[in-house]
Amino acid sequence: DADVTQTPRNRITKTGKRIMLECSQTKGHDRMYWYRQDPGLGLRLIYYSFDVKDINKGEISDGYSVSRQAQAKFSLSLESAIPNQTALYFCATSDSSGTRNSPLHFGNGTRLTVT
């Protein structure tokens, strides 16, 4: 079983619709992240959270919101989807050991298409 689970794996939605991508983890990590990947652009950080009461904007947060419902759950919402939000979305977690050597552990990604 995956340690970081993203649902759904694939989603097609229409412009203007609200959509939620969900992420849950069994790694016991405090830190969780949402990234999007576009071809040729690498991964860009949308939001991150260090614990349930902590939410931080990343590089490209406009048009997105997040909710940290529990230590193990971190969801990403698109309030009104637009076609340029078509991308591969990754959730990731990391250990809160307090050092910068903690790698991110990624889910398998959600491929979102906005038509």
Add this chain to the structure above:
Amino acid sequence: AQKITQTQPGMFVQEKEAVTLDCTYDTSDPSYGLFWYKQPSSGEMIFLIYQGSYDQQNATEGRYSLNFQKARKSANLVISASQLGDSAMYFCAISNSGYALNFGKGTSLLVTP
């Protein structure tokens, strides 16, 4: 702000040969971490290797090694004895002050028989 530059959009290497994937970075933080990830065509992100800014030795993990040149701000990934399964996208990343990672745009590696 931290920034990663990967200048090689695509690389080819013959099976069993070694290959170096370039990564340069820019940061004003004295303490940082450098990471390499592999993304095969199936899409998952696989952590390969880590180098801390204060580490004296270059990191190694099996066939992967990191050629860390701090003064030049480079952290190149060396894959020895390439295998067909090494064909993938490779991303270099740097940890920022918020402990998230800033990624480069990636290098596509194709290993040929």
